[in-house]
Amino acid sequence: MTLTSQWDVMSYISKLMAPLTTLRRIFPILWASSRKWALISAGLMVLEIIFGLVMLFLLKYLVDVVTTMLGSDASTDDIQLVLWAVAVTGLCSLVFLAARGFSGLARETQGLLVAERIDSAIHDRAVRADLAYYESPRYFDTLQRARQSGSQRPVQVVNNLMLLVKNTLMLAAIVAVLATINWMLLPLLVMAIVPALLVRLGFTRKLYDWELRRTQMERRAGYLDWLLTSDINAKELRLNQLGDFLRDRYAELKALIRRERLAISRQRTIVEVGVATVATAAFFSALGYLAWETSVGRNSVGDLVLFLLVFQRAQSMGQELVFQLSRLYEDHLYIGLLFEFLDVRPVISEPILPKPLPTRMNDGVCFENVGFLYPGTTREVLRSIDLTIRPGQIVALVGANGSGKTSLIKLLCRLYDPTSGRIILDGVDVREYSLDDYRSKFSVIFQDYGKYADTVRNNIRYGDIHQPLDTPMVEEASIRSGADSFIQSLDKGYDTPLTRMFDEGRELSIGQWQKVALARAFMHQSEILILDEPTSALDPGAEFDLFANFRERIDHRAALVISHRLSTVRMADYIYVLDDGEIREAGTHDELIHQGGMYFALFSQQAYYYREVEA
Numbered sequence: 094m095t096l097t098s099q100w101d102v103m104s105y106i107s108k109l110m111a112p113l114t115t116l117r118r119i120f121p122i123l124w125a126s127s128r129k130w131a132l133i134s135a136g137l138m139v140l141e142i143i144f145g146l147v148m149l150f151l152l153k154y155l156v157d158v159v160t161t162m163l164g165s166d167a168s169t170d171d172i173q174l175v176l177w178a179v180a181v182t183g184l185c186s187l188v189f190l191a192a193r194g195f196s197g198l199a200r201e202t203q204g205l206l207v208a209e210r211i212d213s214a215i216h217d218r219a220v221r222a223d224l225a226y227y228e229s230p231r232y233f234d235t236l237q238r239a240r241q242s243g244s245q246r247p248v249q250v251v252n253n254l255m256l257l258v259k260n261t262l263m264l265a266a267i268v269a270v271l272a273t274i275n276w277m278l279l280p281l282l283v284m285a286i287v288p289a290l291l292v293r294l295g296f297t298r299k300l301y302d303w304e305l306r307r308t309q310m311e312r313r314a315g316y317l318d319w320l321l322t323s324d325i326n327a328k329e330l331r332l333n334q335l336g337d338f339l340r341d342r343y344a345e346l347k348a349l350i351r352r353e354r355l356a357i358s359r360q361r362t363i364v365e366v367g368v369a370t371v372a373t374a375a376f377f378s379a380l381g382y383l384a385w386e387t388s389v390g391r392n393s394v395g396d397l398v399l400f401l402l403v404f405q406r407a408q409s410m411g412q413e414l415v416f417q418l419s420r421l422y423e424d425h426l427y428i429g430l431l432f433e434f435l436d437v438r439p440v441i442s443e444p445i446l447p448k449p450l451p452t453r454m455n456d457g458v459c460f461e462n463v464g465f466l467y468p469g470t471t472r473e474v475l476r477s478i479d480l481t482i483r484p485g486q487i488v489a490l491v492g493a494n495g496s497g498k499t500s501l502i503k504l505l506c507r508l509y510d511p512t513s514g515r516i517i518l519d520g521v522d523v524r525e526y527s528l529d530d531y532r533s534k535f536s537v538i539f540q541d542y543g544k545y546a547d548t549v550r551n552n553i554r555y556g557d558i559h560q561p562l563d564t565p566m567v568e569e570a571s572i573r574s575g576a577d578s579f580i581q582s583l584d585k586g587y588d589t590p591l592t593r594m595f596d597e598g599r600e601l602s603i604g605q606w607q608k609v610a611l612a613r614a615f616m617h618q619s620e621i622l623i624l625d626e627p628t629s630a631l632d633p634g635a636e637f638d639l640f641a642n643f644r645e646r647i648d649h650r651a652a653l654v655i656s657h658r659l660s661t662v663r664m665a666d667y668i669y670v671l672d673d674g675e676i677r678e679a680g681t682h683d684e685l686i687h688q689g690g691m692y693f694a695l696f697s698q699q700a701y702y703y704r705e706v707e708a
């Protein structure tokens with residue numbers, strides 16, 4: 094054997110064994126989900142197998158007894174024996190049916206429990222995945238495939254495996270019965286089963302490969318469907334008359350997916366009809382052969398009756414076997430996708446031996462020559478950043494769109510790690526602290542803050558979910574953010590459900606949502622508040638109120654504020670001006686104005702219109 098052919102054989106064997114690897118990972122999940130139901134399910138399946146086999150042999154026994162009685166005068170004992178055999182077969186059939194019924198119920202129960210466990214594992218992975226993962230199309234592809242693979246699959250695999258064992262045993266018994274009639278029938282049985290198996294396996298793989306390729310197409314169609322039906326873009330859709338355009342794009346995509354899928358199904362149907370023709374030819378050849386053998390006296394009429402009883406049963410059992418094997422193969426392929434998702438490990442990881450985080454920071458957080466580029470990109474969005482936030486200090490970050498302000502915040506909260514340089518807290522690289530502990534030092538309001546379909550109270554309490562539902566901190570935080578007055582005016586006050594997603598939900602104005610989000614940030618007693626454009630939707634009065642006594646509002650904690658409104662920024666203790674990923678200027682408001690650089694130019698631009706009014 095040449096080296097290549099040896100390699101081919103090895104890779105073929107490893108492909109055949111691959112479903113076993115899947116099984117090795119599935120059993121612990123089943124066991125952990127519900128031991129009781131796993132055992133009940135297996136027990137009932139064993140009963141089903143035993144009684145199925147017993148029934149088959151009783152059937153053969155009956156035919157044998159009746160055949161020997163043919164032509165001879167049957168005694169009362171003989172008739173009693175037949176009646177007993179019929180009664181016992183009937184009883185076995187009852188037990189078999191009961192076992193099959195209850196085993197279906199057990200499988201359903203087990204299936205639901207396992208599905209819950211798998212869903213929980215998917216959610217766990219999704220929550221722990223790096224932000225970088227969410228920001229790439231690969232994440233959505235893998236997630237979609239994991240979902241597509243379905244949480245029911247693991248149970249399905251085990252059920253299929255059990256059915257496979259059951260049907261193999263039954264088929265073996267039938268083959269034994271057929272062999273006793275005439276061994277020449279066996280090759281015909283193989284002809285009726287094996288081609289169907291090969292065709293099924295081939296098309297399962299083909300469909301799977303196609304489904305992988307069309308994941309993004311399906312996601313794009315899903316996205317268009319969401320655009321057409323969600324409330325988020327309903328206004329623009331109507332005013333820009335985008336509805337028909339998007340609907341046509343959706344229909345085109347779906348038609349393309351349909352055409353591709355049907356092309357495979359057409360191919361499969363044609364081949365399967367061919368295979369079924371072979372199987373039917375095999376059956377009738379066997380029947381013809383046995384009829385001939387019976388007519389010349391080499392087989393009995395009883396043999397012919399038994400053949401008619403069991404050959405078609407063997408054929409349908411063989412078909413089931415083919416179906417189960419192909420399902421097992423398909424499950425193995427799709428479960429691979431589920432495991433691909435579950436195996437995603439975050440890059441932002443916990444240190445093995447985390448350093449204790451100081452309860453109160455002394456020196457503050459410090460960026461030291463930090464550089465950063467997003468994974469999968471080639472352009473550094475932050476370069477040589479040196480920046481410090483001391484305890485109790487209010488720091489402002491100013492810069493044009495796309496200069497890197499939000500990216501800097503993501504690094505500060507360890508949603509990403511720097512690609513060069515380091516961030517330290519009280520002299521220790523932040524990668525050495527426990528991730529959750531470190532992140533609990535911050536409370537953040539991002540530009541795209543969350544709007545939860547829950548009560549106002551919970552929308553605020555989500556800032557510190559460890560607090561009890563009736564904590565007075567919710568009201569305190571809303572007073573600080575300026576949200577309290579409008580919340581009090583709502584019909585159900587803090588218990589008003591928000592968003593129109595569910596019954597009785599109320600929608601808020603954008604500015605009101607922003608006040609709620611601010612309250613959420615204030616809720617958490619963290620040491621550093623990070624506010625990314627916190628007042629972009631607030632009216633001037635509300636903005637003025639917020640910043641008039643900002644230090645008291647934030648309880649003398651440190652804050653990093655990003656704002657394009659320099660009237661807001663001037664209250665900061667220290668200001669950094671970011672330009673194209675680099676810090677160009679840093680200092681107090683007065684120092685920067687005095688310098689007459691970028692900050693001065695920006696400030697003068699904004700002040701121009703006010704001065705005009707004053708003049």
Ligand SMILES: Nc1ncnc2c1ncn2[C@@H]1O[C@H](COP(=O)(O)OP(=O)(O)OP(=O)(O)O)[C@@H](O)[C@H]1O
Pocket residue numbers: 228467470474492493494495496497498499500501540
């Ligand atoms: N997830 C991402 N993957 C790749 N590049 C990104 C990602 N997010 C932002 N960028 C790029 O990083 C650069 C800085 O973006 P960033 O959001 O930090 O700017 P910003 O200063 O906060 O802007 P704005 O004032 O508009 O909010 C931009 O060029 C942007 O295209």
